Amino acid sequence: MMGARGIYYAAMAVAAMMVSGCAPDKGLGTTAQADGNIRPANVQVDFTADRITSATVVGDAGVAGRPVTIDDPARVASISKLVVSIAVMRLVEQGTVDLDRDVSGYLGWRVRNPAFPDTPVTLRALLSHQSGLRDEIDYIVPLDGKLEAVLANPKAWDARHPPGTYFSYANINSPLIASVMEGATGERFDRLMARLVLTPLGLDACYNWGAGCSDARRAQAVTLLRPNGDLARDAAMDGPDPCAVYPASDGSCDVEKLYQLGRNGSAFSPQGGLRISARDLAKIGQLLLRDGAPLLTPESFAEMIGPAWTFDGRNGDNDKGYFTSYGLGVHWLTDNNGNRWFGHVGEAYSLRAGFWINPAERRGFYRYVTMVDEFSAVGHCFDRCP
Template sequence: MTPQPPPPPPTPASWAWAVFDDHHILRAGAGGLADRATGRKATIDDPVRVASVTKLHVALGVMRLVEQGRLDLDRDVSDYLGWRLRNPAFPDAPITLRLLLSHRSSLTDAADYVLPLGTTVEAHVRDPKAWDAVHAPGTYFRYTNLNFPIVATAMERVTGERFDRLMRRLVLAPLGISGCMNWSGCSTATLARAVVLYAPDGKAVKDDLRGAPPPCLVYAPADGSCDLEAYRLGTNGGLFSPQGGLRISMADLAKVGGLLLRRGRLADGRRFLAEASIAEMEHLHWRHDGANGETEEGFYCGYGLATQTTAQCSTDDLFGDRRPRTGHAGDAYGVRSGLWIDPATGRGIAFFATGLGDSPPKGRSSYRAVEEWLAANLRR
């Protein structure tokens, strides 16, 4: 194996990566400090907030509920929410889970997507800024975090379970994953291994837990209160950050990649999802044609159900070989993360780097140089 060169500047606070096949981690690496205060080194077993890689996991949960007959990708999601979800500019156009998961719902993040305790999704989307007044649902791609609080709210409504617990039951526990949503349900041992997220100046900005769960597991209201017992199920699925709040190690993220490579089978051969459900997630529900969506400077060129596909245009080739991989990228709080599989070779990679700030240097593609540096381990 070719030795890994040093990371591009700025040097991450911590990083880890794991290359895997359908059953095993084949090789891995890590560097930097997961916790600078204690000097604890980063490893592939340390849980980190993987940002939007979370969305792919939410889609896995949705597809399990679809297979159980509790959700339908093409039914008006209003039927699940118990209230009418409509773009005011297009009141006759229904919005479905398929449109929400593929970022074609006509929702935007202009009204924000952080929904504190005490807020409801229904009230939040009354803000006209939450909507694209020009493009009807189903006609235009715009990457929108707000789609996922609505998806999570629908999941709560049809199951009667709080989203964090539902994700544990539907996705994390069956895969043997020790991670959790917003630290809810994580063990003491897992909390002790948390990767602290730092700003470039060294200040801790997230998950400086010091071995204990955060005082409030969700976004608290302005008065600082945090009474989760008062939360009414099915009113605010955004509490546990379905758009980005999963904490998971790279060793565990490799298990998710293995599931995708096995086309929905667990490691012991039992079915987690039908192969057709995995294919539905990966199918390109949107592909950029020059006018049908926002690519964010060529970062998004092909998208499925909470699943990205690389190498769909000249700018989104993370791996630099023009071969498509499927998975998802993450970016928040100075973290860059990714889970990518290559079904043609039966291999994939999970990675993260922290302490990068909002705009680390770009690489040769629309991805950042540090992401390309980490992704290159798949081909070494």
């Protein structure tokens, strides 16, 4: 059976084909970006609550002759989920959403596992991957599509375990979380993320090149290449991206016309589409080292990091030991010395990344590498990246 990350990579291949209908990423699967002189990027920043203590920067930003820097934004894959969780907890503090309420009430359409029609799905279950949703179907919804139709497919759900009782990592949770955020606020997901997290922290960052990034930010992106030089994501370009979301089923990309709030949370890629520099992600790490300040109360922060789930041998799919404990958008691990770290991994489009916080030692780090074989052995990007 294909593991959680194997399913993810298959979905990424589908996503790449969809995005290829959009101008900036035409040529996916070709060698248009290939250049034997391009070196893989290898970037790491170490930080405490008040400063970056060290930085290692090697390689190119996916373009020959353009050395990568800690200020270049890169698509950080599933680390995006942790940042979404910060925004959700801000909405919880404001009384806009409730972690334990049936999310159907925010959406105007019913969310149910067909095998457990009387059991509501909650934000807590979605954020902690205990919702019962599974990546057995394509969670990348075209701009003119509806998530409701996707979730009506029984294959999207675990038929054996009711929501809230079993952990299984699934990217499809994130589009539903984004839709709930939109339904509760009447505001588009990318704009919410900018308003709630990115702009208050002074970050030049965004989801799928939406709100939060400056006009020139797209041109500074790290282009993600496969090991053979094929384009994986974010082709080099000047100026803004003409299609910052997954295009419609006919290849068009009129976000203002086609996007419907609360109907398709996948458009801005909440599961993996955050574009952010190493320097700016370190600022989010510093917030985590300050127990959520200035955006969260200590109580909300503690609830977010949890953990909300810990493997007991039968209460989840631990993916052969990869998952042992998880909060609300937060992955926990224990290093070889017994130290506990929380954060998240990022694995997509030939990028591998790890963003980890040691709460006891009050320090953290973020590292990523590019041009990695997507089907090579995976890890937490903790002591090293593949």
